[in-house]
Amino acid sequence: MDEPAQRLPVAARGYWRAAGTLQGLGVLVAALVAGGGLGGPGWLAPAVGAAAVAVLGGVVPALRWRRWRYEVREDEIDLLRGAFVVRRTLIPIRRVQHVDTESGPLQDSFGLATVTFHTAAGGVSIPALRKGQAETVRTRVAALARTRDDT
Amino acid sequence: MTPERRRLHPAAILAEGLDQLRALAVPVVVLVFVGSGGGLGDLLLIGAIGTVVALAAAVTSWARTEWWVDGASIRLRQGVLTERITSVPLERVQAVDSVRGPAQRLLGAVEVHVQTAGGGARGEIVLKAVAPEVAEELRSLARGAAAVAEPSGAAPSWRLGPRRLLAAALTSGSLGVLVPVVAGGSQVLDEVLSPEDAERLLLTTPRDWLLALAAVLAVAWVLSVLGTIVAFSGFTVTRDGDRLRIARGIVERREASVPVARIGAIRIVESPLREPFGLAQVRIESAGYANEPATAQALLPLVRRGEVDAIVRELLPELAGGAAAPLAGPPRRALGAGAVAGPLGRAPGTAPLASPPRRALRRYVLPPVAAAALLALALLPLLGPAALAALALAAPAAAFGAAAFRTAGWRLDGGRVVLRRRGLQRTTLVADARRLPEVFTRTSALQRRAGLTTLGVAVASGRRLAVAHLDAATAADLLGRLTRTATAARA
Numbered sequence: 001m002d003e004p005a006q007r008l009p010v011a012a013r014g015y016w017r018a019a020g021t022l023q024g025l026g027v028l029v030a031a032l033v034a035g036g037g038l039g040g041p042g043w044l045a046p047a048v049g050a051a052a053v054a055v056l057g058g059v060v061p062a063l064r065w066r067r068w069r070y071e072v073r074e075d076e077i078d079l080l081r082g083a084f085v086v087r088r089t090l091i092p093i094r095r096v097q098h099v100d101t102e103s104g105p106l107q108d109s110f111g112l113a114t115v116t117f118h119t120a121a122g123g124v125s126i127p128a129l130r131k132g133q134a135e136t137v138r139t140r141v142a143a144l145a146r147t148r149d150d151t
Numbered sequence: 152m153t154p155e156r157r158r159l160h161p162a163a164i165l166a167e168g169l170d171q172l173r174a175l176a177v178p179v180v181v182l183v184f185v186g187s188g189g190g191l192g193d194l195l196l197i198g199a200i201g202t203v204v205a206l207a208a209a210v211t212s213w214a215r216t217e218w219w220v221d222g223a224s225i226r227l228r229q230g231v232l233t234e235r236i237t238s239v240p241l242e243r244v245q246a247v248d249s250v251r252g253p254a255q256r257l258l259g260a261v262e263v264h265v266q267t268a269g270g271g272a273r274g275e276i277v278l279k280a281v282a283p284e285v286a287e288e289l290r291s292l293a294r295g296a297a298a299v300a301e302p303s304g305a306a307p308s309w310r311l312g313p314r315r316l317l318a319a320a321l322t323s324g325s326l327g328v329l330v331p332v333v334a335g336g337s338q339v340l341d342e343v344l345s346p347e348d349a350e351r352l353l354l355t356t357p358r359d360w361l362l363a364l365a366a367v368l369a370v371a372w373v374l375s376v377l378g379t380i381v382a383f384s385g386f387t388v389t390r391d392g393d394r395l396r397i398a399r400g401i402v403e404r405r406e407a408s409v410p411v412a413r414i415g416a417i418r419i420v421e422s423p424l425r426e427p428f429g430l431a432q433v434r435i436e437s438a439g440y441a442n443e444p445a446t447a448q449a450l451l452p453l454v455r456r457g458e459v460d461a462i463v464r465e466l467l468p469e470l471a472g473g474a475a476a477p478l479a480g481p482p483r484r485a486l487g488a489g490a491v492a493g494p495l496g497r498a499p500g501t502a503p504l505a506s507p508p509r510r511a512l513r514r515y516v517l518p519p520v521a522a523a524a525l526l527a528l529a530l531l532p533l534l535g536p537a538a539l540a541a542l543a544l545a546a547p548a549a550a551f552g553a554a555a556f557r558t559a560g561w562r563l564d565g566g567r568v569v570l571r572r573r574g575l576q577r578t579t580l581v582a583d584a585r586r587l588p589e590v591f592t593r594t595s596a597l598q599r600r601a602g603l604t605t606l607g608v609a610v611a612s613g614r615r616l617a618v619a620h621l622d623a624a625t626a627a628d629l630l631g632r633l634t635r636t637a638t639a640a641r642a
Contacts, residue, residue, distance in 0.1 A: 076634055087591060087593050090633075092587070120611035122589075
């Protein structure tokens with residue numbers, strides 16, 4: 001079975017960078033607080049924080065975006081992702097119970113939304129599509145799921 | 152026409168009252184122990200007040216509870232101060248389970264749990280007590296127009312005999328029961344003991360620790376033996392048309408009715424205490440039962456693994472044929488010379504499972520060995536050179552890894568997929584490949600370099616099972632075949 005071909009929009013990388021940078025800053029603050037309490041060399045805490053910002057805000061989003069592929073076919077949803085561990089997930093569309101789109105405040109400012117496909121076993125998401133795309137995918141999968149539902 | 156609104160059976164008052172009292176019992180006991188002057192008189196007084204309060208609450212809640220069936224759904228109205236109406240469409244009902252607690256049994260009633268796919272452990276609607284006929288009525292309503300024939304006398308059935316029950320109890324030892332015991336115990340100690348008392352109880356020598364550990368384990372084992380006997384006494388499973396009826400329990404008699412169409416898979420679990428004796432438990436993986444305790448998922452609480460296939464063929468032919476082969480051992484050639492293989496009990500005429508490639512062996516063996524080495528390293532500052540003794544763990548760790556390699560395997564034929572792996576216990580999943588909600592592969596950077604991939608499936612109960620380190624090309628091919636099977640139009 002061919003691998004999925006569709007990429008996420010470039011804005012997804014920007015959004016992950018922003019979110020990752022915020023997380024990295026959180027680590028920086030925690031490191032500074034912990035460093036102040038525990039002692040140790042003075043450069044250690046800022047260094048840990050800077051590394052966290054660089055990794056979470058720079059390296060991981062780039063790797064993640066470069067790997068992400070998806071495809072919604074007539075019969076299945078095909079996802080390929082993972083910066084270090086590559087995961088491929090196939091969901092038969094007739095097993096999709098319902099589809100959600102959702103957009104957090106930060107995501108919203110990038111004009112992105114997450115589409116989640118719910119199945120009896122939980123579900124999977126495409127994390128950052130442009131809102132119009134997300135809408136299209138949701139409508140399409142919901143329609144396909146109805147026509148293919150035979151249980 | 153407004154449908155007739157019905158009250159619960161009066162046994163609901165007794166059952167509810169007992170529940171309330173049970174909820175009050177622990178705080179009351181603690182109160183009496185902690186309250187310094189708590190004599191017998193006080194205890195009786197508190198007990199009497201508690202009983203009156205519980206009964207009053209139970210009567211009020213009974214008086215305010217009504218249920219009815221209108222055209223398409225079952226509705227339950229309850230709540231003393233705020234009114235709550237729960238409504239379950241009949242077509243969404245997965246099963247109508249009945250439970251008989253002591254109160255219900257005493258007064259000839261049953262408690263009914265109406266289960267839906269998304270429901271929690273106890274079901275969407277719980278009718279605390281109704282007449283037994285009502286449970287049957289609800290069942291036939293839920294079954295709708297497509298009512299099937301009542302079970303004939305020759306319905307396939309399987310019973311857990313007393314010797315099997317005992318064996319199941321003795322080998323049940325699950326560490327899960329430890330959690331409430333330890334949590335509850337420490338809470339009681341906190342409540343009852345002053346800090347000075349606690350100080351004196353503190354374990355100081357390694358011998359104290361070992362004794363305490365042994366005591367906790369012994370208590371946990373006894374509890375799990377008793378728990379298994381209570382849960383599985385009189386276990387009977389019967390195939391009734393398009394349903395499995397499972398009855399079990401002595402203190403509470405539970406009867407569950409599981410639609411076969413909802414059973415996406417069975418799981419054969421051989422725990423460390425059972426595997427050496429060739430014993431296994433078979434569990435149902437069914438939508439709507441995901442949050443139930445393990446005992447509620449048992450199809451066969453304890454069987455010889457050689458019997459699994461024959462029994463499943465009788466009760467659940469939809470998922471038979473997978474069991475015999477996966478219970479056989481792996482091909483011997485998969486092992487290095489001198490390795491010890493377990494007894495091979497392959498049933499004749501069943502295809503064996505495909506194993507991961509030989510080159511995957513070291514990937515199964517290295518992680519546990521590395522974990523043992525890391526443990527030794529971590530203990531080094533604490534124990535000094537004595538910690539190196541932990542390196543001796545490397546041998547059993549390697550044996551465990553080799554066993555996990557021998558266990559791992561898969562097969563796909565006739566719309567049925569079989570996956571087997573070993574964690575602490577050996578687990579075989581036999582699933583209907585046409586109804587899988589998810590198929591996946593997972594490849595780490597290390598696996599990619601070695602051309603290996605982990606492949607797994609999810610079934611409708613939410614259970615996932617993956618087999619590690621398959622050949623990457625084989626896994627990709629299997630992923631495609633599984634997806635095609637799962638998406639193919641139903642004949």
